Amino acid sequence: MSGHGAPSIAFNSEEKAHTGSLRLAIVAASWHTEIMAGLVAGALRGASDAGIANPTLVRVPGSxxxxxxxxxxxxxxxxxxxxxxxxxxxxxxxxxxCQAATMGLSEVSVRTGVPVGFGVLTCDTEEQGLARAGLPGSVEDxxxxxxxxxxATAVTLAQLGV
Structure with missing residues (x-):
């Protein structure tokens, strides 16, 4: 499974005080509604865990x-x-x-200097997507x-003053 070896990132109280003031947008595709519902719920939970009460959520047709x-x-x-x-x-x-989404998102992040979280699942089967969507029974979120x-990247860049 691809999640093996993933870092565990938990914001300490000092970092959480900083993340809570960050402006966060979540852009979510609409295809594969069950998988997307899990991804969006996980993203909103992640924002809440970081102290962000109301991230902006935007929906687009596809990846x-x-x-x-x-x-x-x-x-x-x-x-x-x-x-x-x-x-x-x-x-x-x-x-x-997959190539257009990956290259496009990478280019935006590098060009703007704004961290872009990559939550685009590229799967061979729907079952693989469900396993990574953060739904009950999923092995990853x-x-x-x-x-x-x-x-975490935004906090690191802010701490570096860049």
């Missing part, structure tokens, strides 16, 4: 649309999280969407992990 929405939001937020799921089918569509990673 391909995530980079443009994240790019627009990066100008107004301290961290942005992208959530989506792409499940392999019988055509090259999977590779094109990628929505929570994406928020925590973006906020």
């Amino acid at each position: 391909f649309e995530l980079p443009v929405a994240v790019a627009r939001l990066a100008a107004k937020f301290d961290a942005v999280v992208a959530l989506g799921v792409v499940i392999r089918g019988g055509t090259p569509h999977f590779e094109y969407v 990628k929505g929570h992990e994406a928020v925590t990673a973006a906020l």
Whole structure:
């Protein structure tokens, strides 16, 4: 399972005081509603765990649309999280969407300097997505992990003064 060896990130009280003041946006695709519901719930739980009461939640049609929405939001937020799921089918569509989402989100983060949490599941099967969605019975909670990673990066950059 891909979660093996993942770091455990918990904000201490000093960091939580800082994260609670950060502006966080969560951009979520709409395809695969059950998996997305788990990812969004995990992301909102991650925000709450970090002391952020009301993150902005924006929905877009699919994972391909995530980079443009994240790019627009990066100008107004301290961290942005992208959530989506792409499940392999019988055509090259999977590779094109995965590559576009990954490259687009990476480019936004590097260009803007705003941490972008990558919560896009790229799975061979729906079962793999369900296992990572943070639902009851899931072995991973990628929505929570994406928020925590973006906020931890924002805190680190702030501590460095950059």
